[in-house]
Amino acid sequence: xxxxxxxxxxxxxxxxxxxxxxxxxxxxxxxxxxxxxxxxxxxxxxxxxxxxxxxxxxxxxxxxxxxxxxxxxxxxxxxxxxxxxxxxxxxxxxxxxxxxxxxxxxxxxxxxxxx
Amino acid sequence: xxxxxxxxxxxxxxxxxxxxxxxxxxxxxxxxxxxxxxxxxxxxxxxxxxxxxxxxxxxxxxxxxxxxxxxxxxxxxxxxxxxxxxxxxxxxxxxxxxxxxxxxxxxxxxxxx
Numbered sequence: 337x338x339x340x341x342x343x344x345x346x347x348x349x350x351x352x353x354x355x356x357x358x359x360x361x362x363x364x365x366x367x368x369x370x371x372x373x374x375x376x377x378x379x380x381x382x383x384x385x386x387x388x389x390x391x392x393x394x395x396x397x398x399x400x401x402x403x404x405x406x407x408x409x410x411x412x413x414x415x416x417x418x419x420x421x422x423x424x425x426x427x428x429x430x431x432x433x434x435x436x437x438x439x440x441x442x443x444x445x446x447x448x449x450x451x
Numbered sequence: 452x453x454x455x456x457x458x459x460x461x462x463x464x465x466x467x468x469x470x471x472x473x474x475x476x477x478x479x480x481x482x483x484x485x486x487x488x489x490x491x492x493x494x495x496x497x498x499x500x501x502x503x504x505x506x507x508x509x510x511x512x513x514x515x516x517x518x519x520x521x522x523x524x525x526x527x528x529x530x531x532x533x534x535x536x537x538x539x540x541x542x543x544x545x546x547x548x549x550x551x552x553x554x555x556x557x558x559x560x561x562x563x564x
Contacts, residue, residue, distance in 0.1 A: 367550075369552070371554075378554065378555075378556045378557055379495075379541065379554040379557070381551055381552070381553070381554075384551065391550075392551065427494060427495065429495075434550040435550055436481060436483050436502070436545060436546075436547060436550070437483060437502050437503075438483075439483075439485060439497055439500055440552055441497075442487075442494045442495040442496070443494060444493070444494045445494050
């Protein structure tokens with residue numbers, strides 16, 4: 337299994353531009369999570385999906401952030417417009433289900449730099 | 452609010468020293484507990500997990516952790532660290548209330564060769 341696949345690995349963009357991060361979860365996993373990691377705030381859960389449906393987006397920082405999961409094998413996290421404070425590493429993770437007795441598997445992350 | 456506390460932000464050890472990283476959580480009820488490791492520039496990888504049964508769990512690379520329910524703790528241990536253990540270690544908890552995995556702030560371990 338290829339694991340959780342994220343793209344791009346690195347993204348540098350100018351303030352005000354739209355940024356789209358992509359994630360392909362492990363085949364057969366029906367829960368997907370987006371996390372953001374910064375030095376100041378550590379690892380924050382932004383949103384998670386179960387069976388392609390957003391369950392909890394309380395961690396999404398502002399309306400500039402949106403996430404979709406159109407099918408079981410693809411999710412996007414979009415920032416529009418981007419700001420320098422959005423610079424972080426964004427991780428996607430997936431698990432077999434939302435409940436107990438499952439663990440999350442992480443992708444390699446996308447390092448986003450907004451200048 | 453639900454939280455996970457890791458006692459040390461930075462730890463520096465010499466090779467062959469013993470390691471113990473503290474982790475406490477604030478949930479009641481049934482929990483799943485995890486330790487993840489993040490090597491420099493890499494993603495998070497699962498070191499070990501506790502779901503049920505024996506509270507002493509063994510993971511990869513010689514790590515182990517002990518779940519003490521009465522203390523709401525899940526401390527990570529390794530009897531003899533190596534330079535290659537230099538990484539950041541995250542404690543994480545999942546409980547029955549919403550199924551989110553909540554991570555602690557992380558502990559950066561530096562092992563001197």
